[in-house]
Amino acid sequence: MPSMSSLLTSLVVPLNLSITVLVIAVVLGLLRCRRAAALLFVGAIGWSLAWSLPGTSLWLGGALERNYPYxxxxxxxxxxxxxxxxxxxxxxxxxxxxxxxxxxxxxxxxxxxxxxxxxxxxxxxxxxxxxxxxxxxxxxxxxxxxxxxxxxxxxxxxxxxxxxxxxxxxxxxxxxxxxxxxxxxxxxxxxxxxxxxxxxxxxxxxxxAPNVPQIVPPQNPPLPRWWPDMRTMDASRSIIKEYVGLMVYRLRGWV
Structure with missing residues (x-):
């Protein structure tokens, strides 16, 4: 049976959450709740777009990696x-x-x-x-x-x-x-x-004794920090998992 953190992580994975929210937005639109539908639509697109940007991973993922230097x-x-x-x-x-x-x-x-x-x-x-x-x-x-x-x-x-x-x-x-x-x-x-x-x-x-950091800007060729990148969005699951995991572990008294 999946753990609470696994379920939450699956839910907030960029594409999963965006698709779920977009479906809800369509339903609300059909029910003529147009303002709520529009807000959800913008939020869904924004969530996936944010996690497709290398700058987001460098900021949030890098913050975790820097806690314990290699x-x-x-x-x-x-x-x-x-x-x-x-x-x-x-x-x-x-x-x-x-x-x-x-x-x-x-x-x-x-x-x-x-x-x-x-x-x-x-x-x-x-x-x-x-x-x-x-x-x-x-x-x-x-x-x-x-x-x-x-x-x-x-x-x-x-x-x-x-x-x-x-x-x-x-x-x-x-x-x-x-x-x-x-x-x-x-x-x-x-x-x-x-x-x-x-x-x-x-x-x-x-x-x-951590492994070498992975979330570092590549040099050859350099990757624009604020341009969407599909590989970055795919890998973002690991960052989201850690933040969700820390939240769940604190709630359960495990950390």
């Missing part, structure tokens, strides 16, 4: 373990505004492998349940980390969580079971504010 692995403190959260943002692509390129993609496990090889921690806790089928996200990440040279003996899997709240709550039990007291938390820069708040709420001693 630092090279060697500059991070030493902890008992590295915790990696399942999921991805904008297909892990290097730049939010560019097409996905597997050669430049930056999965979260790459960051975890760098931290491990830099000696920042001797254990890597992978958190994420199965979204479809029988293979959990934790198992998938473990496979990727083995290929990156992280030994199986260093990996600890949490295979049940499906949300950021569950990542924190179930990881807490895993950490306690293995006498792990301090952790470096790896997730996307965009997701880090909600993830850090959830882990701190559980009383975990956590330091943010």
């Amino acid at each position: 630092l090279p692995a060697q500059q991070m403190p030493v902890a008992d373990a590295i915790v990696v959260l399942g999921g991805h943002t904008a297909n892990s692509r290097a730049n939010w505004f560019e097409a996905y390129d597997p050669k430049t993609a930056r999965p979260r496990i790459d960051r975890a492998a760098e931290l491990y090889k830099a000696g920042r921690a001797g254990k890597v806790v992978l958190s994420g349940g199965a979204l479809e089928g029988q293979v959990s996200e934790a198992q998938g990440m473990a496979h990727g980390l083995r290929q990156l040279g992280v030994p199986d003996s260093a990996l600890i899997l949490e295979n049940s969580s499906r949300t950021t709240y569950e990542n924190a709550a179930l990881t807490l039990q895993t950490l306690q079971d293995h006498d792990i007291r301090t952790v470096l938390l790896v997730t996307s820069a965009l997701h880090m504010p909600r993830a850090m708040a959830a882990f701190r709420k559980q009383g975990i001693a956590v330091v943010a």
Whole structure:
């Protein structure tokens, strides 16, 4: 069953909300509520237009990414373990505004492998349940980390969580079971504010170790900030998800 934040996010995704509101506007127009219909029509078009502008993502998404600045692995403190959260943002692509390129993609496990090889921690806790089928996200990440040279003996899997709240709550039990007291938390820069708040709420001693920021202006070629771009609007779901998620988590007392 979808979570409250998932339902709200689906509703306010630019195209979804705009289509819904436009249908309501048409119905109101047929009922001769023309002023209300006109306001809804303008609002629906404005919502999608705003999220199609790179400037909107740079402003609102960038505000989230800047909460916890990226630092090279060697500059991070030493902890008992590295915790990696399942999921991805904008297909892990290097730049939010560019097409996905597997050669430049930056999965979260790459960051975890760098931290491990830099000696920042001797254990890597992978958190994420199965979204479809029988293979959990934790198992998938473990496979990727083995290929990156992280030994199986260093990996600890949490295979049940499906949300950021569950990542924190179930990881807490895993950490306690293995006498792990301090952790470096790896997730996307965009997701880090909600993830850090959830882990701190559980009383975990956590330091943010975000992946490299994705919401940065491309240089070749430069992208006009105030010109509509379909890829930007498609990716905006991730930004909206974080703001809705923070709102829902605060209402539920999870952060």
